[in-house]
Amino acid sequence: MSNPDLTGAGWRKSTRSDANGGACVEVADLRNGVAVRDSKDKSGPTLAFDAQGWRTFVDSLKSN
Numbered sequence: 001m002s003n004p005d006l007t008g009a010g011w012r013k014s015t016r017s018d019a020n021g022g023a024c025v026e027v028a029d030l031r032n033g034v035a036v037r038d039s040k041d042k043s044g045p046t047l048a049f050d051a052q053g054w055r056t057f058v059d060s061l062k063s064n
Contacts, residue, residue, distance in 0.1 A: 004030050004048045013039055 012062035
């Protein structure tokens with residue numbers, strides 16, 4: 001998924017984020033997928049996945 005419109009995206013912090021300010025990830029549901037960003041750098045880069053790509057990404061994390 002390339003250059004999705006993130007205007008008005010509803011970002012939420014992952015329940016797996018580090019509680020002491022370390023590894024914090026935010027996720028936003030998009031019309032055609034999901035976007036991910038570093039919560040400490042809200043204006044920084046994002047990763048965007050279509051629905052299948054997101055499932056593959058999450059499944060790969062679960063298997064490690």
